Amino acid sequence: MTKHERGALSANAPKSGEADLETRLSRLRAALDGRAPRLDAPFPAVTLIFSVSDGAARAVTAQGSGATVDAAWEVAVTDLHRKMGRRKLRGRFLRLDWVEKAETWTWALLRKRLREVKRNYSRRGIALEKGFTHLFLEQELNGNAMLYGGNQISHCVVNEKNFLIYAQQKYGSGITVDFADDREVHVFDTAGLFCGEDGVLHELYGAGRNAGRRKIDPLDVDTLRGIIGDASDFLAHQVGADGRFIYGYHPCFDRQIPAYNALRHASTTYSMLEAWELTREPGLLAAIERALEYLCRQFIRTAGDDMAFVVDTGDEIKLGANATAILAMSKYASLMGTDRYAGIMENLACGILHMQAEDGSFTHVLTWPDLAVKERFRIVYYEGEAAFALMRLYSLSKDERWIAAVEKAFGHFIEKDYWKHHDHWLSYCTNELTLYRPEMRYFRFGIRNFEGFLDFVLQRITTFPTLLELMMAGRKMLDRLKAMPEGAELLAGVDEAKFEQALHFRASYLLNGHFWPEYAMFCRNPDRILGSFFIRHHAFRVRIDDVEHYLSGLVAYADYIEAVAGSSDGAVRA
Structure with a gap:
């Protein structure tokens, strides 16, 4: 079928x-x-x-x-x-x-x-x-x-x-x-x-x-693979011969979005690699490689002997852009078994360390080329992205500089109750950190990141795709805690039945943001956006990073239900 x-x-x-x-x-x-x-x-x-x-x-x-x-x-x-x-x-x-x-x-x-x-x-x-x-x-x-x-x-x-x-x-x-x-x-x-x-x-x-x-009932692995294949194919077709994306569309009237954003270029490429790990489509990989080369050629600049920065529109250096570039390159390195980007990743990581203060916090935006502080804080996601990127680089190189910086950052996150932001990037990072530092304080932070947020996950009217990403990283942490005797106390406070209900509901709910043909046919140019994902309250906007977040969450969910349901009927009902 x-x-x-x-x-x-x-x-x-x-x-x-x-x-x-x-x-x-x-x-x-x-x-x-x-x-x-x-x-x-x-x-x-x-x-x-x-x-x-x-x-x-x-x-x-x-x-x-x-x-x-x-x-x-x-x-x-x-x-x-x-x-x-x-x-x-x-x-x-x-x-x-x-x-x-x-x-x-x-x-x-x-x-x-x-x-x-x-x-x-x-x-x-x-x-x-x-x-x-x-x-x-x-x-x-x-x-x-x-x-x-x-x-x-x-x-x-x-x-x-x-x-x-x-x-x-x-x-x-x-x-x-x-x-x-x-x-x-x-x-x-x-x-x-x-x-x-x-x-x-x-x-x-x-x-x-x-x-x-x-x-669609049940939402099974075959269905998810089809949706993931369609969405990743859409993204691949947005990458031009030079490696630059078409940034997005307002599909009601088939208007292209003229802006560009290097951070989202890199993070979208990362999500495409996650999808490629599942689909193994040659055309998708070719588009990924063009996008990575464009990122290096067009946006990355070196500073001094050992630092590099992603320089975005307006000569801005965004903490999150360095981070997502590392995420994309490290994922490519892991999947391909290559050290092709090792030097660039190290220099980008040194750029992140340059933006970290002694108390573990980060400066969010600098100006190029003088590296002057433009904004100490812009958006909380940058810090989770930075810490997650350093963890992914650590997983490749085992260079203690990177995990030391992450632990320093977590001291700041814990002190300032960053769990209140319910940031999916911090959820990803906490899961990664606890692989190497399985300390209860980190697990506790990870649980608090979603604990008390489950009603929101169940009730939010918008598709809000990052909620599924948050939940999937949380699911991995909970599974590992179950194998740890000292984790029993933390697990006792988690309503796991409600967690599972919220996770499966949110995955199914994301299908309301997919451009099925029965939805796309009412837009001016259906073929342009068929198989992509949209944000309804932004006039059905289709932007590369919108598709990225749907894709990342559903790839993780497909992996999960394949593992959980593999011994039954291959399906999970919301």
Whole structure:
């Protein structure tokens, strides 16, 4: 079974090859029986909506309503054929939604309710009339920024300009929308099915946080490998011939993000190496090697006899950039058995030591080339990255300078209660440090880093991919503590059942940030972002470091469930 077939309605799966449109429509019709509820008046009893895209452009929708499923189907299919013929679509991605519930509000009430919903997290469709003549799926609303007021407004808002633009694109320039507070508007929920060109049917979630994407239960290793393969392949294709990444996209309107960041270049390359360790894809490795060479050639500068720094935009030296460069190079060295970057890594580590004070703390940002202090503190993640990088370098060289600096840093972290930041990089570092210094004070710090945070992991509405990274490093620490008699006291205070629940929930929840074709088809250029990951509340932004964090967490999770479930059915249920 291929990676895209996981969670499919397997009884309807074709034996091989592509399925033509009529075959897929037949399968959708058979699967629809018994699924679409009848709505009460004044709404149509049954309303069906097709969405279709070939991947190069935003999905086109077709719809039909009727007193029965058969009647609605006939109208919707006729509309679908007409629109596909007009645009010469073959229907690579085909999605069917049906209305499950509808309510009549006013625009004033809608605006009030939207103020209670996090930006881009409205999951309901909108119809302009009770008869659903003019309607917009949730994915259309979000994919066209119709409920988006900009990144300075934290909640959803009716964007009248974008709303009218898309309404006229969809239904013709003659349509008008009266947004007056007292005018009626109708909100609805849908459920659905998706069918790709392979003819495999996927059931889609209805109302709720998972709305509109395929149901996957269980989340098994094969599914994870497929997702990891798709996401790492996306990143590989962002690396140009010179080794520079395309930094990211705003996919709703297919706008490239023009900025660049050397720290994220390096950290993304590190995550690609983690993925390559699992996939062993030659194209991915080639992209990694180009990215590493670009990092060395374009960003790394030497200072004095033994120091090197990653010099980022604006002639800034960021502690975290030196760290992520070491992480990428040390991972490459470990996987390839090479000392190719040994000298550069040592010099970068000396640069980190130059930024460490006697009390173990770090200066965060210097200026190049004078190495003057620009900012003593910028973001807490830099310090965890630095300590983790030194530990990874120590694991290769066993040079005591590096672990001594990490222990000095941990004196500072413990004294200043850095566990309160719940930093995933510190979780990684603590796990690595306790491999070589299995002291209870370090384990205690690592446990406190996630202890008391589990409710947040379980309840956070955003996908927040670094939470899974935090949990996976914590899982490794807990497993090692179990083998240590002196660890019993620490383990006694951990609600391990809740920890496991939170870990598996967060891994499954990350699938809501994956650009499945049933999501991507509503963006302007689906093929551009297919298989990547996005941040919903940042207008579905796809940036290399966004994909990086999803990837790192899911790679670690795939390794974990493969080890845990290898003797059972190979799957873990959230």
